[in-house]
Amino acid sequence: MGNHPRVRNEALEQALRDADLTYEQAAAAVRVVAAEAGELLRTNKAALGHWVQGLRPKPQTATYIAEALSRRLGRCLRPSDLGLCDPGQDPAHDRLGLILGADPVDTLKRIGEADIHRRRFLTGAAYSVAAAALPLGIDQAVEQHHRAEAGHQRAGHAEIAAVRDMVDMFTRIDERHGGQHGRSAVVQYLRSDVADLCRATFDTDDHRRDALGAAACVAYLCGWKAFDAGEHGLAQRYYLQSYSLTKEAGDDLHGAWILRILAHNGMDVRRPERTVDLAEAALARVHGQVDPSTEALFAVTRARALAHAGRRADAVAQLREAQDLVLRGDEQALPFWAALWGSPRATVASHTAKAFRELGDHSNAERHYGVSARSRPGSGHEHQRITALTLAAQGREQAAQGHLEQACSTWGESLHLFGGVRSARAVSEVRGIRRSLKVFERRGVQAAADLDERARSWQLAYA
Known part of the structure; x- marks a missing residue:
């Protein structure tokens, strides 16, 4: 707590007033942010009262308070802005990766270092709603890019091709076995070989651009692995720096x-404040500039964002357009950065299902989850994790319609594919399946007990 005098915190008091939050409501918002970061806080209205009276919370709690009020007020606030620490004493590492404009290669090396060593300030970081707006140009610092001096290493097409081959291999492993397989290897590769490549001297500007693009793919994969581990704040930081590399x-x-x-x-962390803007900005950039299969991936993202925004008619119309695009497209025409992630038809079907689920249309959600699972090559084994997750979601939609025996059958397929998959999302899905099965058992569904035992065994092995 420190030896600070107990002076009433007028900055925090004013922010709570501007946010139109009672102490109890503010405490609940802080608990939500902490929970997203994997920490269970028992913050209550009494704690808010103490902080307004001048008592200072722990530094990590202060960052949760700042994020909670940033979300409510729609602007980025630091703990010092709220009187929770002295001006200039904000922990610099709390903003690591949430600023665009600094050298992305250096930033990614620092993020990777903290990731490798499992530094709590980053692995437990909360998702920042304010930072989600950075690529939209709302923060004026976005365009301040800095080019580091080239190093002594010379590189060209062969070195770039090697990175692309590596990211392709790592992505295939990730898709089949889950994000926790080879995670530290990918992060270490980013902060060593890939960072060195970005610092190399290139014979042409095209080679330099291709190297930065390949590095962006590796950073994206690191973000995806963090997401698959349920570390959403860390994932966001990797994605933002991947975006900086493309810039x-x-x-x-x-x-x-x-x-x-x-x-x-x-959308996945249920913070959709900027998702429509992001999806529309992305679609506007690629419209008419890429093949139909690639554009379909952007169109279905916008559709899903519209569904989250409650714009049902617009979402359904955009879904139809996405499906038309993917049917007209040639999957062989995808650029490298999109082709890494498998079949566009399967992806469009999966996100179409998610959009319908958000709209409460369980029948259409079930149908499209089924299309997605069937659209992946190799009977799902080449994309074992995502196929298993898709089938788990399809079973959930079947259960929502009262098709209990069918749901158990689908979940059985899902559990089979989850074997060997190391993923926080898989753990969450199996936990959800077991909760549903308890209800089924009470309703006398014979298959539920056997399936629950299989799910329990999976948890003992992988959770």
Whole structure:
């Protein structure tokens, strides 16, 4: 707590007033942010009262308070802005990766260092709603890019091709076995070989741009692995710096791809404040500039964002357009950064299902989850994790319609594919399946007990 005098915190008091929050409501908002970061706080209205009276919270709690009020007020606040620490004493590491304009290679090396060593300030970081707006140009610092001096290493097409081959291999492993397989290896590769490549001397500007683009793909994969581990604040930081690399490379189409994942990231953590803006900015960049299959991936993202925004008619119309685009497209025409992630038809079907689920249309959600699972090559084994997750979601939609025996059958397929998958999302899905099965058992569904035992065994092995 420190030895600070107990002077009433007028900055915090004013922020709570501007946010129109009672102490009890503010405490609840702080608990939500902490929970997203994996920490269980018992903050209550009495704690808010103490802080307003001048008592200072722990530094990590102060960052949760700042994020909670930033979300409510729609602007980025630091703990010092709220009188929770002295001016200039904000922990610099709390903003690591949430600023665009600094050297992205250096920033990614620092993020990777903290990730490798499992530094709590970063692995437990909360998702920042304010930072989600950075690529939209709302923060004036976005365009302040800095080019580091080239190093002594010379590099060209062969070195770039090697990075692309590595990210392709790591992505295949990730898709089959889950994000926790090889995670530290990918992060270490980013902060060593890939960072060195970005610092190399290139014979042509095209080679330099291609190297930065390849590095952006590795950073994206690191973000995806963090997301698969449930570390959403860390994932967001990787994605933002991946976006910075595409800006350095001058590749607006690849940058749009990062805007797309930032939109999905916001929806997945149930913070959709900027997701429509991100999805629309991404689609606007690629419209008419890429093949129909690639554009379909952006169109379905916008549709899902519209569904989260409650714009049902607009969402359904955009879904139809996405489906038309993917049917007209040639999957072989995808750029490298999109082709890494598998079949566009499967992806469009999956996000179509998620949009219908958000709209409360369980029948259409179930149907499209089924299409997605069937659209992946190799009977799902090449994309084992996502196929298992898709089937788990399809079972949930079947259960929502009262098709209990069918749901158990689908969940059985899902559990089979979850074997060997190391993923926080898989753990969450299996936990959800077991909760549903308890209800089924009470309703006398014979298959539920056997399936629950299988799910319990999976948890003992992988959770």
